[in-house]
Amino acid sequence: MAGFFSRARGDSPFKRILIHLLLIFACLVAIYPVLRVLTVSLRPGGSVFSMDLSMIPADATLENYTQILFQSDFWNWLKNSLIVSLSTALVSLILAAPAGYAFSRFKFVGKQPGLVFLLVTQLFPATMLLLPLYIMLIKLSLINTFLGLVFCYMSISLPFSIWILKGYFDTIPIDLEEAAWIDGSTPMGAFFRVILPLSTPALSITALFSFMTAWSEYIIARIVLQNQGLFTWPLGTVTLQGAYYTNWGPFSAAALLISIPVVVLFMATSRYLVSGLTLGAVKG
Amino acid sequence: MSVTTQPAAACAAPRKKPASVRFREHMRRNRLAYILLLPAILVIAIVVIYPFFYAFNLAFTNTNMYNINSPDKTPQYNAGANFTEIFSDPQFYVILGRTVLWTVINVVCHVSLGMGLAILLNRNLKIRALYRTLLVLPWAIPQVIVAMMWRNEFNTQYGSVNLILQSIGLPAVSWLTNPFWAFVAVCIVNIWLGIPFMMIIILGGLQSISPEYYEAAQLDGATAWQQFRRITIPFLKPVLTPAIVLGTVWTFNNLNIIYLITQGGPNNGTQILVTYVYRAAFDYYRYGYSAAFSVIIFLILLVFCLFYIRATRGAGEVT
Numbered sequence: 274m275a276g277f278f279s280r281a282r283g284d285s286p287f288k289r290i291l292i293h294l295l296l297i298f299a300c301l302v303a304i305y306p307v308l309r310v311l312t313v314s315l316r317p318g319g320s321v322f323s324m325d326l327s328m329i330p331a332d333a334t335l336e337n338y339t340q341i342l343f344q345s346d347f348w349n350w351l352k353n354s355l356i357v358s359l360s361t362a363l364v365s366l367i368l369a370a371p372a373g374y375a376f377s378r379f380k381f382v383g384k385q386p387g388l389v390f391l392l393v394t395q396l397f398p399a400t401m402l403l404l405p406l407y408i409m410l411i412k413l414s415l416i417n418t419f420l421g422l423v424f425c426y427m428s429i430s431l432p433f434s435i436w437i438l439k440g441y442f443d444t445i446p447i448d449l450e451e452a453a454w455i456d457g458s459t460p461m462g463a464f465f466r467v468i469l470p471l472s473t474p475a476l477s478i479t480a481l482f483s484f485m486t487a488w489s490e491y492i493i494a495r496i497v498l499q500n501q502g503l504f505t506w507p508l509g510t511v512t513l514q515g516a517y518y519t520n521w522g523p524f525s526a527a528a529l530l531i532s533i534p535v536v537v538l539f540m541a542t543s544r545y546l547v548s549g550l551t552l553g554a555v556k557g
Numbered sequence: 558m559s560v561t562t563q564p565a566a567a568c569a570a571p572r573k574k575p576a577s578v579r580f581r582e583h584m585r586r587n588r589l590a591y592i593l594l595l596p597a598i599l600v601i602a603i604v605v606i607y608p609f610f611y612a613f614n615l616a617f618t619n620t621n622m623y624n625i626n627s628p629d630k631t632p633q634y635n636a637g638a639n640f641t642e643i644f645s646d647p648q649f650y651v652i653l654g655r656t657v658l659w660t661v662i663n664v665v666c667h668v669s670l671g672m673g674l675a676i677l678l679n680r681n682l683k684i685r686a687l688y689r690t691l692l693v694l695p696w697a698i699p700q701v702i703v704a705m706m707w708r709n710e711f712n713t714q715y716g717s718v719n720l721i722l723q724s725i726g727l728p729a730v731s732w733l734t735n736p737f738w739a740f741v742a743v744c745i746v747n748i749w750l751g752i753p754f755m756m757i758i759i760l761g762g763l764q765s766i767s768p769e770y771y772e773a774a775q776l777d778g779a780t781a782w783q784q785f786r787r788i789t790i791p792f793l794k795p796v797l798t799p800a801i802v803l804g805t806v807w808t809f810n811n812l813n814i815i816y817l818i819t820q821g822g823p824n825n826g827t828q829i830l831v832t833y834v835y836r837a838a839f840d841y842y843r844y845g846y847s848a849a850f851s852v853i854i855f856l857i858l859l860v861f862c863l864f865y866i867r868a869t870r871g872a873g874e875v876t
Binding site: 372395 | 576577589590591592593594596597598600601604605607608609611612615625626674677678680682688690691692693694695696697698699700701702705706707709710714715717720721724749753757803806810812813816817830831834835838839844847848850851852854855858859862
C-alpha cells in the first residue's frame with residue numbers, strides 16, 4: 274500500500290486500473306441522471322413515456338426545444354430571474370463591501386457579537402425569517418413584486434457576502450493603507466482607491482455567488498410571487514412539469530437550457546468559494 | 558488618581574510614533590467604521606434582525622391567516638400554547654427522529670464517500686481534471702432541477718432507476734408511493750447531491766499534507782490504515798470540522814429536495830422538521846405555530862453547533 278495517501282507515484286499497474294475503474298464508476302453515477310435528462314428532452318412528444326434506456330432515442334427530435342424557445346414563457350422567466358438576481362447581487366455587494374472592510378480593519382463596539390450573529394444566521398431554518406418577512410411584505414403590499422423578493426434574498430446574501438469579504442480583506446496587508454495614508458490619503462480614500470481596486474476578483478466572485486443563490490432559488494420565490502407573469506425560471510420550470518401530470522419532454526429541454534450556463538459558471542468559480550476566497554491579489 | 562494620569566501620559570506620546578502607529582490609532586478612534594457599516598446595518602436590521610425578533614414574538618401568539626388582517630379578530634398571546642402543542646404531539650418526536658436520521662445518513666455518506674473519492678483523486682492521474690469536473694457536476698446543477706429530474710427517474714413505470722433494476726433481474730420498487738422507499742429515494746438524491754462539496758473540501762485538505770509524512774511513516778513500517786488514522790485524519794481536522802458543521806446544518810435545514818420530490822409524503826413518511834414547518838406555515842397558514850416550530854429548530858441547531866465546536870476545539874473558532 275505504499276503511497277496510497279500521498280501523491281507520489283509508485284502504484285502498481287493493477288492498482289492504477291482499479292483506481293480508474295472506481296473513478297469511472299463514480300463519474301457515471303454523477304452524470305447518468307443528467308444524461309437521462311438529455312435523452313428525455315430529445316424524445317418526440319408522443320413517446321415521452323418510454324421504457325427505452327438508450328442514450329439517444331432512435332426518433333430523436335428537437336421539438337421540445339423549439340416548443341420551449343418559441344411557445345412558452347421561457348424568455349419571460351429568464352428576464353424575471355435576471356432582474357431579481359442582478360438586483361440581489363448588486364445591492365448585496367454595495368452594502369457588504371464597506372461593512373466587510375469595517376469588520377476587517379476596525380475595532381468598534383459590537384464587532385465580535387456582530388460577527389457571531391452573521392454566522393448564526395446560517396443556522397436559521399428557511400421559515401424562521403421567511404414567515405416574518407412574508408407577513409411584513411403583505412403589510413407593506415410588496416407581495417408579488419420583485420422588490421419584495423429581493424428583500425427576502427438580501428436576508429441570505431448580505432450576511433454571507435459580508436462574512437466572505439471580511440475574510441478577503443483580512444488577507445490584504447495593512448501596509449497598503451499605511452502607504453496611502455503617508456501619501457496624504459484619507460482612510461475613506463484609501464478604501465476606495467487602494468483596497469477596492471485590489472479586491473476586484475473577490476468582489477466579482479462574491480457578487481456571482483449572490484447572483485447564483487438568487488438565480489436558482491425556488492422555496493422563497495414560490496411564496497412571494499404568485500402572479501404567473503412574474504415567475505422566475507425555477508417557478509416556471511416546475512409549473513411546466515405540473516404537480517402530478519409529468520410533462521417530461523419540455524421540462525427536460527428547459528432544465529438543460531438553464532443548467533448549462535449555470536454549470537459552466539459554477540465550474541469556473543467553485544474553487545474560489547471553497548478556498549475561502551484566498552486570492553493572492555496583493556502580490557499582483 | 559493613577560488611573561487618570563496614565564492615559565494623559567499615553568496621549569503625549571503619539572507625536573514621536575511612526576506613521577504606521579499613528580495610522581492604526583487613527584483608524585481605531587475615528588468614526589469611519591460606523592459610516593461604512595451604517596448602510597449594511599440598516600438593511601440587516603430590516604431583513605434579518607427585526608424578522609428574527611418578530612419570529613420569537615409570533616411564536617407566542619395564535620396568529621394565522623384568518624386573524625392576521627381581520628378587523629374583528631386580532632391575534633392574541635397564548636401563553637406558550639404553541640410550544641405545548643408541539644411538545645405534546647407524538648408526531649413531533651417522530652419527525653425529529655427522522656430528521657436526525659436523515660442528517661446522520663447524509664452527512665456520514667457525504668464525508669465517507671467524499672473522502673474516498675478525494676483519496677482516489679489525490680494522485681498523479683493523467684485525466685484527473687476530467688474526473689474532478691464530472692464528479693462536481695451534481696453540485697453545480699441548480700437544486701430545483703436536481704430534485705425534478707430525480708423525481709422523474711424514480712417514477713415506478715418509466716423512471717430509469719426501476720428500468721435498470723428490472724434489467725438486472727430485480728423487482729421494480731414503488732419509490733414515491735411507499736413511505737419507506739420514498740425516504741430511501743430522497744436520501745439517495747441528497748447523498749448524490751452532497752458528495753462533491755465534501756470531496757472538494759477534503760481534496761484541498763489532502764493536497765496541503767506534505768508527502769514526506771507518509772514517506773517517513775512508510776519507512777517506519779506503518780500500515781495504510783495507520784497512516785490514514787495518524788496522518789490523514791489529524792491533518793484534515795481543521796478543514797473537516799467546519800465542513801461537517803456546515804454540512805450538518807445544510808442537511809438538517811434542506812427544504813428543496815424533500816419538498817420538491819415528495820412534499821413530505823406519502824403519508825408524512827418523508828417529512829423532516831423544515832418541510833413540516835414550511836407546509837404548516839404556507840399550506841395550512843398556521844403562522845404562530847410555525848414560528849414556534851422554527852424557533853425550536855433553530856435552538857436545536859444552535860445547541861448542536863455549540864457542543865460540536867466545543868468537542869472538536871481547534872477549528873471553527875470565531876475570531
